[in-house]
Amino acid sequence: MKFFVDTAEVSEIRTLAEAGLVDGVTTNPSLIAKSGRKMAEVIAEICAITPGPVSAEVTATDFETMLAEGRYLRGIAGNVAVKVPLTEAGLRTCRALANEGTPVNVTLCFSAAQALLAAKAGAAFISPFVGRLDDISTDGMGLIADIVQIYRNYPHLKTEVLVASVRHPMHLVQAAKLGAHVATLPPAVIRQLLKHPLTDSGLSAFLADWKKTGQSIL
Numbered sequence: 001m002k003f004f005v006d007t008a009e010v011s012e013i014r015t016l017a018e019a020g021l022v023d024g025v026t027t028n029p030s031l032i033a034k035s036g037r038k039m040a041e042v043i044a045e046i047c048a049i050t051p052g053p054v055s056a057e058v059t060a061t062d063f064e065t066m067l068a069e070g071r072y073l074r075g076i077a078g079n080v081a082v083k084v085p086l087t088e089a090g091l092r093t094c095r096a097l098a099n100e101g102t103p104v105n106v107t108l109c110f111s112a113a114q115a116l117l118a119a120k121a122g123a124a125f126i127s128p129f130v131g132r133l134d135d136i137s138t139d140g141m142g143l144i145a146d147i148v149q150i151y152r153n154y155p156h157l158k159t160e161v162l163v164a165s166v167r168h169p170m171h172l173v174q175a176a177k178l179g180a181h182v183a184t185l186p187p188a189v190i191r192q193l194l195k196h197p198l199t200d201s202g203l204s205a206f207l208a209d210w211k212k213t214g215q216s217i218l
Contacts, residue, residue: 001176004052004162004184008035010045011188017049024052026105026127026184028083029059040076047077053124055105057083058093066093074102081105081124086114091121098107098122101153105162112146117152119159125182130175131165138171141174148179 002023005013010030016022025046032039043056056076058069069081070093074099081103084090094104103124109115110133116133118126128147130140146161151157166172172183 001172001180002052002182003190004055004163004182005190006031006166006184006186008032008037008046009031009044009187010035010042010049013046014049016187016190021190022050022052023063023082024054024182025050026083026162028055028057028107043073043076043080047079051079053081053103053105055081055083055107056109061085061087061089063089063092066090069106070097070102071100083107083127086118090138091117094118094121094123096123098124106147107146108204110143112143112150115147115159116150119154119157123159123163125160127162127164127184129165130163130171131167133165134167135199141171141178144175144180145178152179 003021004024005016005022005028006026007013008027013022013025032042035042041053047054055075058066060066060069066084066089073082074080082097083105084093085108086106094106097104105121105125105127106118107127109126109128115126128143130144133140133143147161151159162182162184163175163180163183165185166185166189175183
């Protein structure tokens with residue numbers, strides 16, 4: 001499974017990339033707004049850190065402007081993936097950009113039917129939001145299972161399932177067990193993956209025993 005980092009904070013991306021934990025990055029208008037910086041500058045800097053896909057989202061809602069924004073964003077760097085919403089205009093934009101060779105991440109997916117439409121439109125990635133479905137007492141991981149199964153039934157569909165709105169480590173584990181291709185994780189959730197009380201207690205015991213020897217490796 002590939003790990004994408006869901007943030008526009010460049011320092012966080014750089015630190016995680018140094019640990020080999022970044023296969024790509026996803027951003028959205030809300031994350032860019034939190035950074036307080038211009039979108040083009042942020043996207044260009046992130047693209048220089050990771051060679052993987054960096055999702056940059058359009059903000060228009062009509063086809064013509066979406067397409068223009070998508071082409072502009074793609075021009076920032078060769079590894080930009082244009083993100084569009086799962087609307088009729090968004091799918092039209094997806095098809096047009098995909099035909100030009102631009103990878104497209106179709107976002108705000110909440111049903112398997114929507115995911116099938118995105119794949120037919122040529123999406124490189126589909127982003128189902130598991131956490132938001134859980135918030136309304138709907139089975140977010142059930143949606144992932146459905147999309148993975150449908151895509152496997154039709155090998156000519158090349159869209160990758162990019163699990164989004166990940167709230168905790170078990171979302172990631174469950175998605176990996178189901179065979180999702182990618183998960184996009186906030187930095188805080190990535191760091192939660194590291195944590196286990198037995199790891200902490202084991203390390204403390206090793207260090208205590210070593211201290212008793214009075215030795216130093218260096």
